[in-house]
Amino acid sequence: MAERKARADALRNRETVLAAADELFARSASPRGVSMDDIAVAAGVGKGTLFRRFGDRTGLIRAVFDARIEPLRQAVEEGPAPLGPSAAPRERVPALLDAVLRFKLDHRHLSLALEEAGSGSPYQGASYAWWHGVLRDTLEQLPGAAAGPAADSDFTAHVLLAATRADLVEHLADQEGMTPGRMRARLAAFVGRVLGDGPDGRGPDEPEA
Secondary structure: OHHHHHHHHHHHHHHHHHHHHHHHHHHOOOHHHOOHHHHHHHHOOOHHHHHHHHOOHHHHHHHHHHHHHHHHHHHHHHOOOOOOOOOOHHHHHHHHHHHHHHHHHHOHHHHHHHHHOOOOOHHHOHHHHHHHHHHHHHHHOOOHHHOOOHHHHHHHHHHHHHOOOHHHHHHHHHHOOOOHHHHHHHHHHHHHHHOOOOOOOOOOOOOOO
16 A cells, blocks of 8 residues: 555655646746756656656656647547547548647747757657658658658658648747747648648647737
8 A cells, every 4th residue: 555655655646746837947047057956856757856756857748748748648549530540641641740740839948948958869869760750661652752752751751741840830929920820820831731631730729810
């Protein structure tokens, strides 16, 4: 019984840390301004506890990101159309990219912190590899020339995901003042052109302006 209580306490403490870190990134002027000291103070734990549980700042950022994006991952893996596996490929591709963009708009500094964290390539991270794999496999299901050979689908998936990079989202929102609705509309139009749907694609929920 004591062991079960300790496990439950550890889970609650972990969620407290993740929530504190998430809030700090949301309120920060820059993701670089959020330190392990800041997170420890906000969560009410010692900094040593953070290092023991998450390894380093990159590990903590990755844990926060993974926890926040998990509902979206479940929707992609098991949910209904347009995100889930039962959706028609031509419907699913733009829906997947729109979902990624919306997540990064809602978690701008957290997403940017993950892309900037550590010395490794962001393209080798588990989250990126998963999204790339889902998008590549969906592209390969497209009929006719839109899908192309497997190598083309692999490259196209990289190109489409590049349009949702957190540093680009941050630049468009912060430096160019682009609204979320316009950003989503422009992404939808770009995806439509890549898939051969013409130049007038629109975001699924938002107007262009």
